[in-house]
Amino acid sequence: MRIMLVTDQYPPMVGGVPTVTRGLAVDFAKRGHQVWVVAPSYGARDVRRLEHDVRVYRFSSFEWPTYEGLRIPFLPFMPIRNLIKRSDPDIIHIHSPVVLGNVAQILAGGLRKPVIATNHYLPINMSRSLSSDPVFGKPFSSVTYSYLVNFCNRCEYVTAPTQTALNLLYEHGLRAPARAISNGIDISKYTPGEPDPEVLRRFGLPEDRPLIIHVNRLSEEKRIDVLIRALKYMRQPAHVALVGSGPMESELRALTASLQLEDRVSFLGYVRDADLLALRRTSTLFAIPSEADLQSLATMEAMACGLPVLAANSYALPELVHHGENGFLFQPGNSEEAAGYLDTMIENDELRARMRQGSLDIIAKHDRLAILDEWEDLYRRLSIEFKEDKERKQHMRTMRKYGGRIPHERKGSRSRLRRSGSTGDLSFDWPAIDGTSDTQI
Template identity: 35%
Template structure:
């Protein structure tokens, strides 16, 4: 089967969506399918390249304001229409409703090609910068939701990573057939490992380590975690380890200095893919304070590595973090230090939560995700 992916963030970008899309594309190629990727280039020049048997059409692009290292394709409609005519795909799979997604959707509708839309998008992901604009916040938020729903209602079938995500879409007006399909996790790659050698690998101290890994962007609220540290440190000699990059990197580092936490917070920056399983296993607890997760691949990776998790009680995070079972949920920033300390103060509880994480993650085996998507492609192709 010939399958086109249309997306606005793809390898070598390291986002949850980009990593999922590439993993799915490479797995589909291994199962005998031909996969073509429409995504932005990193500069104002069209180009093609290959990756693991996939053919990537990088559409000329410009830097996207407000988003670290992101670009957006410039008027890709005519080029994408021509590329679709040449490829003659069996199905089109859009992964977000932005420039390439919209152009691909329109061309697929014109040529009567079946469309699967996977929704990874919430208004918070598109415009985190609207939140300071108090008078415009509500109308912009509602307008973005209307566009997301309009886009998805053009597809033949819609998926989203969680039931929470599907509930959001239906509450805002989704009409087409849809189901949740987990982003999934490679359980052979992410699994518990011995901690001490990995602490040495990253030159980390032999102390309790709290981890955040992912984008350093506003909706991730990494500042919540940093602000919890002074209270945590009054009762626990530990360190906070932060990996990743993003537009808030400097702001976060300034906050660390302001709170005199320079020696208590360790910034590892961007980590290559092969180091990700190692960093989870070098640490003891994963913390995520995000406002806008439709699943959270980093949380999947953390629980697959056997970590307990403290997470914000927002979005789809409660589907992965069962309060009191494999971690704790918090509603207000003031609750976060206590939740962290509760786990470290009871070794038996921490061990039970780690074991429960490993049980919960079994339902998210990536091999099942690939099979589910393959079944949907065949289903919409036959309609």
């Protein structure tokens, strides 16, 4: 198949959406599909790159002033239109309902291409301060969902990574055909393993106390302050390792210092995958106090490594963390309750062992291979149905034009109906190298 993915968030940006979109692109290419990615560039010029057999087109952009790392593209209508016409995708899959997603959706209608939209966003992701404001919070949420749902209702199909995320769209007026499809996890990569004391020494982490690991962007809506404060209420001398960076790092460091917890909290910043896997396997449990996750890849990866999980009882996290089965859920923002559950898991080896197995059992249904099969089946079905519907409409227009009968073709000509359903192949002049190339479009 010919697949086009459109996203405003793509590596080198770090986060859930960049990880998901790049993973889909590379995995589809490995399965023999032709894949194009439309994403922002990190400069003033348009760039195309061949990355792991994926044709990545990046369009000039500027940095979003209130969200570190997020790029806002200019409006490249003509370049994207030309790209869609040249690549002739069977399906266009939009992962960002903002700039590039809007451009692609508008153009897809005129070029008669089927569009799937996946929603990864909550209003709180855009602004926690506005979402939680007692005066502006409700109007801000209403306006945001009105925009999201209006965008989704103009697509042929809509997905969300969890049923919770999908229900939020239904509650705000979603009418398009839809279903939940997990982001998936590579359970052959993320597996339980033996603890590695060397990785603790490498990152300056203590070897003589329980380790609580947290992996996430250090931003306000992730509520990492709740986890730090929980240490003050704990009986156990546990140590927290924070993996990631973000705009709240300086405030979180200041909070740690004010609570005199510098010897119990480590800010590790970016950690490469191999070390992060070893850290998970060496940790006692995983904690996520976030109030803004429609599905947490970091939690899924921790579960696949066999870790029990403490999570805030917020949005879609209860779909992964089943209270008492593979971890505990606490009231969002309640550090004292979180501390009690952390102590319970750390103190009870038998409970922790049972919860480790619970995490493995729950995460099994999110196997990446099964998720890719599901996407392929959906893409094929929608592509076929869209082409058949296009042919039916063309047929009806022809029938109306000629009073209920279709004229005979002259020899050597092709009917409009057959032309409308044709899909030609296209050759690309990509650099003949392995790995990654970089040229100006």
